[in-house]
Amino acid sequence: MRRVICALVLWAYLFVEGDEHDHLYREGEEIVLWMNTVGPYSNRQETYAYFSLPFCRGPKHSISHYHETLGEALLGVELDYSGLDIKFKENVEKVEFCKKTLSEEDYKQFIYAVRNNYWYQMYLDELPMYGMVGEIDSSTTPPNYRLFTHKKLEIGYNGKQIVDINVTSDVRVTLTPGASISFTYEVVWKISDIDFDKRFEKYLDPTFFQHRIHWFSIFNSFMMVIFLVGLVWMILMRTLKKDYARYQKDEDLDDMERDLGDEYGWKQVHGDVFRTPSFPMLFSSLVGTGYHVFTVVIITIILAIIGEFYTERGSLLSAAIFVYAAASPVNGFAGGSMYARFGGKQWIRQMVFGAFLLPCLVSSVAFLVNIVAISYHASRAIPFTIMLAVTAICLFVILPLTLVGTVLGRNVKGQSDNPCRVNAVPRPIPDKKWFLEPSLIIFLGGVLPFGSIFIEMYFIFTSFWAYKIYYVYGFMLLVTLILAIVTMCVTVVCTYFLLNAEDYRWYDSIPVASLLGDGPAFWQEHLHLSTSIFTQFITSCSRQRCMGFSRRCSISGTWACLVQPLDLCAALLAIGVLQNLFIKFIQR
Structure with missing residues (x-):
């Protein structure tokens, strides 16, 4: 039995081929080049299938389609097999894999793509590559539209693994109706000393995400937490101590003196503070x-x-x-x-x-x-x-x-x-000063929590709308915890002011506090989005073509499906964090 197992292991080691899932390849083994999406460079969220443009596939048809995961499908990843013959460690000289005669419709599609700076994305062994569809030659009148028809793939390998890849677009062909275009490719393999676990670092931007301002914002938020926790502890302990002393003094008075006294404060609503919300x-x-x-x-x-x-x-x-x-x-x-x-x-x-x-x-x-x-x-x-x-x-x-x-x-x-x-009968809510109104307290209570996440939101939005990969999740975890602590401290103070004004409607104020407290962040998101839309609008109009309905829907759709749920999730997160704290605070 032991010999049979050893034979099976040896057979698997010798004959089972590696692939892009285990990232181990034998010499001469096929490497799959996936074509993902194509779209305007000015709007990262507007993408279409690569072969929606009149590109042609390579001669190989061994793989039909990539089966996306749930996350990939929701993000719009649409990988199609390129059909190009690429084998591990085997160079390919410049060779034609397709020849195409442009029809009038093909010509218009390529002109539209080049005019709008369309770019495409490819994947090889899970590593992304990017390239432009073409370029505009503005030295002539009218300008010429040129299409890149050659792809040079430079692939670095370390042992049996691919660790680096680069694509160079070349051979500019002027687009004309009825033109015969030859699409070519070239593969060059190079030995690389990059470790496999560090091959993705070239796509990251540490100078942006790990800039000193990022570290400074974390330090600033941390100091804000220390200050707020100390301030809340000091104010509430001293203030509540005085309140307890005042209420104890009132209890020592007889009924006549208590009736003539001027009672006010949070203890007056003890019979209504736990009333069921609306x-x-x-x-x-x-x-x-x-x-x-x-x-x-x-x-x-x-x-x-x-x-x-x-x-x-x-x-x-x-x-x-x-x-x-x-x-x-x-x-x-x-x-x-x-x-x-x-x-x-x-x-x-x-x-x-x-x-x-x-x-x-x-x-x-x-x-x-x-x-x-x-x-x-x-x-x-x-x-x-x-x-x-x-x-x-x-x-x-x-x-x-x-x-x-x-x-x-x-x-x-x-x-x-x-x-x-x-109490069986709800207590009437007395008139209060304008700065103790729930709406104002709620809105002002969102300023400090917003200040603790302002810088981090900038980096997150940049990764959404710009061509950067967000990877500093340690910063995000710290900011999330800081946001929770700051929100707790601020809302405890706001709740005290609300109850001290003898307004017991704190149950109804928690959802509103979370939603309106997210207001500054909401407007930052809209400002960031509006700036992106305005820039794209000016860029498009400068080329005598304003944004179409599809592009506007793409931008607004991404905003609606991404930014608005983030607002809602932030509000719900605040509700979940604060509700239990509110009850514990009020019970005490």
Whole structure:
């Protein structure tokens, strides 16, 4: 038996071929070149399939299509086999793989692509390459449009692994109707001393993401946390100590003196502060989703730090979806237990509402944008099978796990632990000064949390809209924790001011506080997006062609599907973080 096992291992070692999944190749083994997408350089989010332009494939047809992961499909990755014959360590001299006569329609498509600075993306052994479709020769009148027809691939290898790759576009052919164009390619293999685990470093930009201003922002935010925690502790301890002394003095007075006294402050609303909110089902669902989002954010960032997700396409989004589905019991436990403490009877409806709250909001916007993407044949269009897969995850994974969490929450923490009874008749809310109005307190309470994440948001948005890969997830984890601490400190102070003004509507203020407290970040996102749109608009109009409907929908769709859910998730995250802190603070 031992001999048979050894023989099988030897056979596997000698005859089983490596591929791009294990990144080990034998000499002469086929290397697959995948063509991904093509689109205007001015808008990274507008992409189409590479062969939507009248390029032609190579002569080989051994592989038809790449099977994308869930994350890749949602991000618009659309890999097609190039058909080029590339073998490990075998150079290929300049050779023609296709010849094409341009029709009138082909000519117009290439002219449109060159005029709008179309670029394309390719992958070889999971390493990306980029190139331009053509260039404009402005030295003549009218300008000539030239197409790059030659691709020179320079591939570096270290042992049995590919560690470096570069593509050079050459041979400029002037585009004319009916022109006969020859497409050629060339492969040059070179020995490289780059280690395999460091081959992706050339795509990163440490001078940008690890700039001194980035470190300074982290240090500044950390010092803000120390200052706020100390300030909140000092102010609340001294202020509450004085309040307790004043209330103790009032209790020592007789009834006549107490009636003539001027009672005011947070203790006057002790019989109303734990009153059930106006919409208990919605509030419980928001709290449960907030805990859920916060858990997903922390776990996903930690996984990104450990796994270096930036080296694999769509891995971060795939991991986030998996973590979101697996962490669904957190949603059910937090939302279900709170709804039970409110005395709610329709707990099944609350469980379903909480489970589908965030997925339905994001999917509804994505569905509308997807209709436009499908009509324009953009690669961002989500296939119907992926829609079914996402729906199946919601129905058969998220919903059952949320049910489990809800049942546990109702049985473990479903009993009310309020320290005092709620008055049968709501106490009237007295008039207060203008700077103690909930709307103003809520909005001003978002300034300091925004200041703690302002710089990091700039780097994140740059990775979305510019050609940079975000990889400093350690910074993101620190900023997330700093944001949570700063938000806690600020909102404790805001809650004290609200209750001290004898306004007990803090339950209704938590969702609004989270949403409006995210206002400065919301406007920063819109400012960043508006700047990008304005720049693209000026660039397009300078070439006598304004942005079309497809491009506007691509930009606004990315904003709607990416920026707005981020706003919502940030608000829900704040709700989840603050709700329990609020209750503990008020109970004390």
